[in-house]
Amino acid sequence: MMSNIQENGYNDTYLFDPEVFLRIDESKFKSDYKNDVTPLKPGVNLQIRPLRLGDFDKGFLDLLKELTVVGDVSQEQFITQFNKMKACSDTYYITVIEDTSKSQIIGTATLVMEKKFIHQATARARIEDVVVGNDYRGLQLGKVLVDLLVCLSQVLGCYKVSLECKEHNVKFYAMFGFEKSPEQNFMQIRFFD
Numbered sequence: 610m611m612s613n614i615q616e617n618g619y620n621d622t623y624l625f626d627p628e629v630f631l632r633i634d635e636s637k638f639k640s641d642y643k644n645d646v647t648p649l650k651p652g653v654n655l656q657i658r659p660l661r662l663g664d665f666d667k668g669f670l671d672l673l674k675e676l677t678v679v680g681d682v683s684q685e686q687f688i689t690q691f692n693k694m695k696a697c698s699d700t701y702y703i704t705v706i707e708d709t710s711k712s713q714i715i716g717t718a719t720l721v722m723e724k725k726f727i728h729q730a731t732a733r734a735r736i737e738d739v740v741v742g743n744d745y746r747g748l749q750l751g752k753v754l755v756d757l758l759v760c761l762s763q764v765l766g767c768y769k770v771s772l773e774c775k776e777h778n779v780k781f782y783a784m785f786g787f788e789k790s791p792e793q794n795f796m797q798i799r800f801f802d
C-alpha cells in the first residue's frame with residue numbers, strides 16, 4: 610500500500626506519517642467486506658492515505674461541503690491550518706480516499722487524539738467529519754474509513770474512541786461497536802455555522 614505514496618514535492622506533504630497504518634493488525638478490522646475490499650485496499654484506482662497539502666486542488670473541501678458548512682476557505686488558509694495541525698504531532702489523523710483515475714478526493718474521515726493526564730496519561734480519540742462523495746456511496750468506503758480509524762485509535766493507545774452523529778447514522782456506527790451511552794449527554798454551545 611505504501612510503496613506508491615512517497616512524498617515527491619511540496620504538494621505531496623503528508624499531514625501524518627502513512628507508515629502508522631502499517632502498525633494495524635488487519636485481523637482486528639471489525640467489518641466484513643465484499644469484492645476483495647479491505648480498509649488498506651479499498652478498490653481499483655482507490656487509494657487510502659493521510660491528507661496531503663495538494664488535496665486542496667483535488668476537491669477535498671468540496672467533499673466536506675457534502676457534510677456541513679465549509680465556507681470560502683482560501684488555499685492560503687488551507688495551508689496555514691494544515692501546517693498548524695501537522696505541527697501538533699500525534700494529534701490529527703485526517704485520512705482520505707483518492708480516486709486516482711480522476712485525481713479526486715472522494716472520501717474522508719478524521720481521527721483526533723486528545724492527550725490526557727487521566728487514564729494513565731493516555732488519550733481519548735474522536736472520529737469526526739466522515740463523508741463519502743455522493744457518487745461513491747454504497748461501495749463500502751464509509752465502512753473502510755471508520756474501521757481503519759477505530760483500529761488506529763486502538764493501536765495508538767487510546768482508552769476510548771467516541772463520535773457524535775445524527776439519529777439516521779446510529780445504525781451505521783453500531784456496526785463497529787459504537788454504543789449510545791445511557792449516562793452521558795452531548796451538550797454544546799454553537800457560536801456560528
Ligand SMILES: CC(=O)SCCNC(=O)CCNC(=O)[C@H](O)C(C)(C)COP(=O)(O)OP(=O)(O)OC[C@H]1O[C@@H](n2cnc3c(N)ncnc32)[C@H](O)[C@@H]1OP(=O)(O)O
Binds near residue numbers: 737739740747749781
Ligand atoms: C462522526 C461523523 O462524522 S457523522 C457524519 C456522517 N456523514 C454523513 O452523514 C455525510 C453523508 N453520508 C455519507 O457520507 C455516507 O452515507 C456515510 C459515510 C454515512 C456512509 O458511507 P458509505 O460509503 O455510503 O457506506 P458503506 O458503503 O461503507 O456502507 C456500509 C454499510 O453500512 C450501511 N449504511 C450506510 N449508511 C448507513 C446509514 N446511514 N445507516 C445505516 N446503515 C448504513 C450500508 O447499507 C452498508 O451495509 P452492508 O455492509 O450490510 O452492505
